[in-house]
Amino acid sequence: METPTQDMDVRWLYTQSQLKLREILPTNKTFDVIQISELVDPTDFISPNSVVLSVGIAFAETPDGLRDWAHRLADAGVIAIGFGSGLTFPQVPQALIDASLHLGLGLFEVPREIPFISITSSVRDEQTRRAGRLQQELLLEQERLNSIAISGGIEALCRAAADYLGGAVAIVDSDGRVACSITTDDLDALPQAVSRLNGSSQALTDATNFGFIHRMTRYGDRHHVLSVLMPTRPSEQHRALIRHCAGLADILLQRPEAMRDREIEVRSLAMSLLLGRSDDLATIHRVFADITDASGNIRPILITGNTPQSVRKALSSVATALYKQERALAHLRLAESTELLFLRGSRSVHNIVQLFGTAASGVRLCIGLPTRVENIDKKLIRELTATAKTLQLGTYAEPRDGTLLWLQNPELRKILKTRSRDTYDRLLDHDRTNNTELAPTLVSFTQHGGHIGDTAKELGIHRHTVRTRMIRIEEICEIDLNDPLTRAELLLVIATKEGDVEKH
Known part of the structure; x- marks a missing residue:
């Protein structure tokens, strides 16, 4: 009868007060198995690194035989003996004590009232508790590696695994190309990987280190090998984590068929665009399948800000929110x-604004109506852009009735273009030549209805600086910014000027 354990210290047994064990000869060794045996020669049934419990029935008439019995146990790998007193012998025989001392075996006395099954049950319960704890730790570590693999890739995954294992990790493909190699102290797992590229998964040991080779999944005529080198013997948890790491690495290194098909579709669309085709709707629909809603609609959203940084911050906020929802993003x-941002057509305006979080305060949003992907064209984007440019920073609009579509009137745009050449274009030229920021100041000033304080706050400058710039703008453009009609005119000029979509 035996109870397997997980490297339990013999001293742990002595801490269990209910067992009333009395230590006779100490040992610092750990045991894997606790066994009960009353055989004269139990050698064939003894496991290495074990504790043997006995009352010595076989030696009731020949107590000196316990000396040879102890020698046989030591040769079989036993590290300690628990001897039951009060049944066959009133106390632990001196012959067993002397032999155990000579052999370096641990020895303890089990009182008559303590059945051996109490000891094995205590060990089994502790084993279950430790196994549960180790399993929980393993699951948490596997989840951590999952997250690291997603966010950091193959290099970060191997580094995290090496840190946990306290060793070196390397991944090499069947052609000898190194995918990653993480060394730890003087350990390097790369040489053993290179020397066993075509072998099977196996454990390796030498005088000082413990190695592990895991052959990963074959794709066609190619495969990778995960190599681990540790200064200590790997536990079952370590081995499980190595296998999990190999599985994650397989996913990262081998492109799944679905991803390969999507890449082919994207390339096909790129070829269509290159050749000037506009009728490849089947490929377009497949590419945007993760973004369209059940009706095939997409919501186009125009994001604009005063600085590229504010727009990037807004996009980052949306990307983070969508990642948590496991939703796709296209911009x-x-x-x-x-x-220009595409989201599912079924998303509400309120839901879309929430995706931006606090970053919405630094941009202007024009949220388009749910639209089929084939109906999204440059004209629609110009309309969204023109609307967005008229908004105050931190606000959003949803054009339902085409309120500003009259801005697309060709005659009106011609007039506004002429007016832009005499005003706003002058500022752009002046800024490029003199490295000033008059044009952005005018944009903010008109969007805030001529309010100096709001303009200064948005641009992060002093009110006096805004007033100084306004004076200079009036001089260059030959206008009066105190006139509300002039400001309204300039707002329309700016909206249509910056609203044009570049032609490529």
Whole structure:
């Protein structure tokens, strides 16, 4: 009869007061198995690193035979003996004490009233408790590696595994190309990986280190090998984590068929665009399948800000929120501080604004109506951009009735273009030549209805600086910014000027 354990210290047994064990000869060794045996020669049934419990029935008439019995146990790998007193012998025989001392075996006395099953049950309960704790730790570590693999890739995954194992980790493909190699102190797992590229998974040991080779999944005629080198013997938890790490590495290193198919679709669409085709709707629908809703609609959102940083911050906020929801994101840069974003058509305006979080305060949003992907064109984007440019920073609009579509009137745009050449274009030229920021100041000033304080707050400058810039703008453009009609005119000029989508 035996009870397997997980490297339990013999001293742990003595801490269990209910067992009333009395230590006779100490030992610092750990045991894997606790066994009960009353055989004269139990050698064939003894496991290495074990504790043997006995009352010595076989030696009732020949107590000196316990000396040879102890020698046989030591040769079989026993590290300690628990001897039951009060049944066959009133106390632990001196012959056993002398032999155990000579052999370096641990020895303890089990009182008559303590059945051996109490000891084995205590060990089994402790084993279960430790196994549960180790399993929980393993699950937590596996979850941590999952997160690291997603966010950091193969290098970060191997580094985290090496840290946990306290060793070195390397991954090499069947052609000898190194995917990653993480060394620890003087340990390097790369040589053993390179020398066993075509072998099977196996454990390796030498005088000082413990190695492990895991052959990963074959794809076609190619596979990878995960190599681990540790200064200590790997536990079952370590081995389980190594296998988990190999599985994650397989996913990262071998592109799944679904990803390969998606790459082919994207390339096909790119070829269609290159050749000037606009009728490849089947590929377009497949590419945007993760973004369209059940009706095939997409919500186009125009994001614009005063700085590229504010727009990037807004996009980052949306990307983070969508990642938590396991939803896809598609966006395109239209200008330095302008981005076009596609979201599912079924998302409400309120839900979309929530995706931006606090970053919404640094941008202007124009949220388009749910639209089929084939109906999203440059004209629609120009309309969204023109609307977005008229908004105050930190606000959003949803054009339902085409309120500003009259801005697309060709005759009106021609007039506004002429007016821009005489006003706003002058500022742009002046800023480029003199490295000033008059044009952005005018944009903010008109969008805030001529309010000096709000303009200064948005731009992060002093009110006096705004007033000084306004004076200079009036001089260059030959206008009066105190006139509300002039400000309204300039707001429309700016909206249509910056609202044009670049032609490529």
